[in-house]
Amino acid sequence: ELKVEQNPLFLSMQEGKNYTIYCNYSTTSDRLYWYRQDPGKSLESLFVLLSNGAVKQEGRLMASLDTKARLSTLHITAAVHDLSATYFCAGEGGSQGNLIFGKGTKLSVKP
């Protein structure tokens, strides 16, 4: 059964700094997904990483996937307050290849 682990679970950053969130998964997952969730809001799809070596960037966020290492990273460049949210990664598991989520990383960006 696929297990997805994120670290850190909590991250407090200063504006302008860089940091990386790590997502490890236990068994093969062809794809890796990143979602963002603001307090009291739903999940917003950020990236779908389709293959080994995939790298996607949107603004200050860049996600990558290494299927051999079973590792995905979400890199934050020059953080701003608007990036404060909880970030989830998810792999494909279950009988239908459904999304299996990690516990999330709660990011707080402070001035």
Place this chain on the structure above:
Amino acid sequence: EAGVAQSPRYKIIEKRQSVAFWCNPISGHATLYWYQQILGQGPKLLIQFQNNGVVDDSQLPKDRFSAERLKGVDSTLKIQPAKLEDSAVYLCASSLNYRVLGAFFGQGTRLTVV
């Protein structure tokens, strides 16, 4: 394009009572999911529909939870009777091709069982 609609947004019930949640997916999305998100955790899949058929309900506590998707569009999730540990946010999601685009989530229903 309208998103995934859910109602109600909040519900407070006493244990052993019944509750139902409603979901209207994005038009044209054949796949519909119900997830349970307990505070501080990631969403956990309860049930997946493809059109109006169930394709995965392995994580659904069938002694108290039930779900249906009539006519392959709207869906309802019911809990009867509720327990304290059912307190969570229930998220509905839909997808056209989630392996390329990901799934689209509604705002969820926050259930508190007292």
